[in-house]
Amino acid sequence: MSQPPSNPYPGSYPPPHQQPGGYQPPQQPQYGGGYPPAPQQQPQYGGYPESGQPGQQYGGYPESGQPGQPGQQYGGYVETGQPGYGAPAPLPPKKKSSVGKILLIVLAVVLVLCVGGGVAVWFAAKDEVGEVVQATKTRLVEPTTLAGRPKVSEPDLQTAATQMKSEIAKDVPNATSTVGAFYGDPAKKDLVMIAGASGVIADPQKEMADAVTEITPELGAKEFKTVDAGPLGGDAKCGDGKAQDVPVAVCLWADKGSLGMVVVYFKSAAEIQQEFVTMRGEIEKRD
Structure with missing residues (x-):
């Protein structure tokens, strides 16, 4: 009797539990901006970087900071609600009458x-x-x-x-x-x-x-x-x-x-x- 194919989904499409193109389900954001790293040993498709390298970002974003350190900020803004990360923009000087x-x-x-x-x-x-x-x-x-x-x-x-x-x-x-x-x-x-x-x-x-x-x-x-x-x-x-x-x-x-x-x-x-x-x-x- 012939054995069923090991991959029931032939072609370039991944199994249903995986996302095409290496995209991962949304996770909790990390401090400092950027997307979270991909989980270990997750197969990749479409030429995206190999998984299992924590800190690798998509779309040309720089690596996130080390654990316990703030990530790089963009445009000079600091994430609201995150005390202690980055310096707040100084208030404009009060006009003197x-x-x-x-x-x-x-x-x-x-x-x-x-x-x-x-x-x-x-x-x-x-x-x-x-x-x-x-x-x-x-x-x-x-x-x-x-x-x-x-x-x-x-x-x-x-x-x-x-x-x-x-x-x-x-x-x-x-x-x-x-x-x-x-x-x-x-x-x-x-x-x-x-x-x-x-x-x-x-x-x-x-x-x-x-x-x-x-x-x-x-x-x-x-x-x-x-x-x-x-x-x-x-x-x-x-x-x-x-x-x-x-x-x-x-x-x-x-x-x-x-x-x-x-x-x-x-x-x-x-x-x-x-x-x-x-x-x-x-x-x-x-x-």
């Missing part, structure tokens, strides 16, 4: 203006009754717009303005009025800060000199030059400075009834001298 930088400088300048150099000392000389009367009629206001610029609605700057007025009121208890506000549009590099107080000042020139002395190192200003004070009179000076590498123009005025400061960011003192007179006229009022 330019408004926040300006805020810190503004507060520092205002504190110097209010506290330093005896600026907070307000009194009336007895032999200058006429000037005292005129000084008591002087007040400072925060206009709705300043030289065409609207008040800034940005919350951080509004908070800074409130703190400015609070500090001025605390350090100048005899002040009849105080101002602290921001105008313009920071996104368009158009930002103006005002700060000041009204009250009777016996020696405006001394107050101006003291204020300039205290402010100069804070802003890195080289020189404050005397400028036209405008129709309201008194003394006025302007200088250039920097706030965290942002150029600023600073102008101050002092008279018998008020001391104030205008800071224009992204401008030079030469650019704002004429506009300073306009802005002061909108801030300082006399009854």
Whole structure:
């Protein structure tokens, strides 16, 4: 009697329990990417590499790493959910707000203006009754717009303005009025800060000199030059400075009834001298 053929599936096809072309049933993935090695002594078909060589990968992939070591990663990504394999991509640096930088400088300048150099000392000389009367009629206001610029609605700057007025009121208890506000549009590099107080000042020139002395190192200003004070009179000076590498123009005025400061960011003192007179006229009022 003839014996049945040893291979009941003649031809190039493998038995049903094997996969054509050397492909193996899916197994659990190993760390480090790539396919798992083929089992020992598995017959191969179609010219694929001989089985029994652990770590051999298909389709040109590199060998997987040694046991206990991470495999090679592709494209710089690390498999999620596998702690300890590869270095995670660094997070992008947190953007610093330019408004926040300006805020810190503004507060520092205002504190110097209010506290330093005896600026907070307000009194009336007895032999200058006429000037005292005129000084008591002087007040400072925060206009709705300043030289065409609207008040800034940005919350951080509004908070800074409130703190400015609070500090001025605390350090100048005899002040009849105080101002602290921001105008313009920071996104368009158009930002103006005002700060000041009204009250009777016996020696405006001394107050101006003291204020300039205290402010100069804070802003890195080289020189404050005397400028036209405008129709309201008194003394006025302007200088250039920097706030965290942002150029600023600073102008101050002092008279018998008020001391104030205008800071224009992204401008030079030469650019704002004429506009300073306009802005002061909108801030300082006399009854």
